[in-house]
Amino acid sequence: MKIILYLSDYIIPLTMFYIVGFGLLMRRPVYDDFVNGAKEGVKTVAGIMPTLVGLMVGVGVLRSSGFLDALGIVLSPFFQKLGFPSQLFPVALVKLFSSGAATGLALDLFKQYGPDSELGLMASLMLSCTETVFYTMSVYFLTVGIKKTRYTLPGALLATLTGIGMSVVLGRLM
Numbered sequence: 001m002k003i004i005l006y007l008s009d010y011i012i013p014l015t016m017f018y019i020v021g022f023g024l025l026m027r028r029p030v031y032d033d034f035v036n037g038a039k040e041g042v043k044t045v046a047g048i049m050p051t052l053v054g055l056m057v058g059v060g061v062l063r064s065s066g067f068l069d070a071l072g073i074v075l076s077p078f079f080q081k082l083g084f085p086s087q088l089f090p091v092a093l094v095k096l097f098s099s100g101a102a103t104g105l106a107l108d109l110f111k112q113y114g115p116d117s118e119l120g121l122m123a124s125l126m127l128s129c130t131e132t133v134f135y136t137m138s139v140y141f142l143t144v145g146i147k148k149t150r151y152t153l154p155g156a157l158l159a160t161l162t163g164i165g166m167s168v169v170l171g172r173l174m
Contacts (some may be wrong), residue, residue: 015156044143050057051138059098068093084168085114091123092130092164123170129163131156 068090
């Protein structure tokens with residue numbers, strides 16, 4: 001275990017020295033390459049910033065307005081037939097857009113039911129086995145310039161739905 005702690009302290013500096021050393025051995029202008037990469041990174045961030053701000057504002061409005069909780073209550077008869085706790089619906093929905101906001105909703109569940117409760121366990125499992133599908137797709141596809149997503153969205157939603165279902169199943173088993 002001590003070797004892992006030792007390596008974790010030095011892995012970042014060693015990686016940086018390796019990259020710079022390899023660049024120097026290959027006679028590359030390391031600093032110029034770094035500056036050009038930083039310029040490209042700033043351009044990428046500027047290109048995707050409006051999308052990110054829109055996603056974050058939308059999720060914040062839905063969360064603070066109470067709409068997600070109301071929708072969960074309205075859909076609770078449907079969720080009961082599926083065996084899905086309606087309290088997890090806001091977490092599952094928001095996780096598609098924002099991991100931070102979903103974590104905030106999970107913390108609210110922890111305060112109300114406890115982190116070791118069945119709902120707390122299900123929320124923890126759900127956060128760890130699902131992805132922020134719309135956030136990730138918007139960032140990656142806008143960055144590269146992909147307009148046709150083909151099977152990415154259905155596949156990602158199917159994987160997320162599977163993760164949500166399995167988090168409920170595993171939460172009940174534990």
